Amino acid sequence: MPALASHRKPRSRTAKPSTAVGFTTAALAGVTLLSTQSATAAPSDPKPSIEEVQKKVDDLYRQAGSATQEFNKAKEATAEKRQEVDQLLDEAAKRTEKLNESRRALGNYAAAQYRTGSVTPTAALMFADSPQAYFDQTQLMDRMTDQQRRAVSEYETERAAAAKQRAEATKRLESLTDSQEALRTSKQTVQTKLAEARALLSELTAEEKARLAAIEREKEEEARRKAEAKAKAEAAARAEAERQQQERETAPDTGTTDPGTDTGTGTDDGTYAAKADKVLAFARAQIGKPYVWGATGPSSYDCSGLTAAAWKAAGVDLPRTTWDQVKVGTRVETADLLPGDLVFFYDDISHVGIYIGDGKMIHAPKPGTNVREESIYYMPIYGSVRPA
Structure with missing residues (x-):
């Protein structure tokens, strides 16, 4: 028995180290794999160059400028449509007052006829589909005076006009809502583009900002040189125009017009x-x-x-x-x-x-x-x- 126990003990001790070695190998392999992946992933998102940043910022400002014009257009359209809606609402209020006046006149006629026993109560008139339908149904049209007929006609005219105005006001209100939505959208676009430009610039280091400023100066210098060239061309053109004018003033009068005096600008x-x-x-x-x-x-x-x-x-x-x-x-x-x-x-x-x-x-x-x-x-x- 002692010999058997002695034989088992060493086998038990050698099993543990082999497991540890296996784990360490796997761990090292995992670390190596992660390191390889990190090294591969790192260059996938390189930092943009200063020239690329400048181009992106300029483009964002241009897009913001375009969105600003969209905003201006939508703002102008919104103001116009709001004015149209306000005008329609004012007209509708006046039309409603005329409609009420016509209704009151009809009510007075109906009340007068009710007192003489000629018609049903005034309420019947007010709840009828229309005054015309009411008088048709009660067969009173033949007994109405010209003044009463005019009152019915005016009421019908005012009611139809009021309905038409309400429909137009609803349509204009929907158009106003669309313009207001376009206004909000263009405003948000401007703000988003400007925020993107500011974010790009804020990420630059002091050295990068200095480089960006240098690029901007180069751009301004090139534009300045072109402007100077145009200034010289304009000065030469003015000098030539003055010379030609002096020649015309000193030349003998031939009674004809020098075709060279026409600038051709239409102005x-x-x-x-x-x-x-x-x-x-x-x-x-x-x-x-x-x-x-x-x-x-x-x-x-x-x-x-x-x-x-x-x-x-x-x-x-x-x-x-x-x-x-x-x-x-x-x-x-x-x-x-x-x-x-x-x-x-x-x-x-x-x-x-x-x-x-x-x-x-x-x-x-x-x-x-x-x-x-x-x-x-x-x-x-x-x-x-x-x-x-």
Whole structure:
């Protein structure tokens, strides 16, 4: 027995280490697998470059600008529809009063006839489908006076008109509700885009922000160089125009008109220049005021709010949105721009500025900035118009 016990003891002790070794091997394999997975997963979401961040932020601001125009459009439509509904409700109230007057007149006639025993009580009239039906049913039409007939006719006319107005008011109220929903949606879109842009910028380190600022300066410098080139071209064109004018003044009078005097713009330059002076004077007075989306002044503006207010100072009413302002007046080429012209940007026509000459404009750029002068080449140009 002692020998048997001695034989079993060592076998029992060697079993435990083998289990531990097996567990450790499995654990190491698991750690290795996790490490491999982590190493593989890490590069799958690389941090965007500064150039990519700038492009994304610029695109978000452009989308916010487009959504701002949607907001302006919906806001204008909502105001118009609310005015229509208010007018309809006022008219309906007046119509109801006329209907009540007609009902009272019919009631008086019915009461008078009831007192003479000619008809059933007045209540029968009031609960009938219509006064006409009531009098038809009681066979009183032949005995009604002309005045009574007119009262019945007026009542029927007023009741039909009131029903029509109620239906129209209901329809307009539904349209107003749709406009209000569009207003809320566009407002939320603007806020979402701006929040995304702010979030991207907030994640940048101090070094990355400095690099982003350097890229922005390079972009501004390139736009400035293009503006200077245009300024030189405009100065050369003015000098040539003055030279031609002097030649015309000193040339003998032949009794014919020099075809070169026609500018081909379809605009009375003197009249337009006078209006443009007022536009630019107003716009310059707004420099330094903050951009606020949806704002039309006087303390803040968005881009189309500024252009509309400036041209309003010259006695010209412009639509509220960039999408409608681009349809006003005469289209002009960038090379033919005059001070006061409106320059539109991006393929979605989401931004606009007022040309001041020498390749520059006054505009309300974007949230976080103020009304300022800037090169028209800072953004991709869509096209330009001469409003008046």
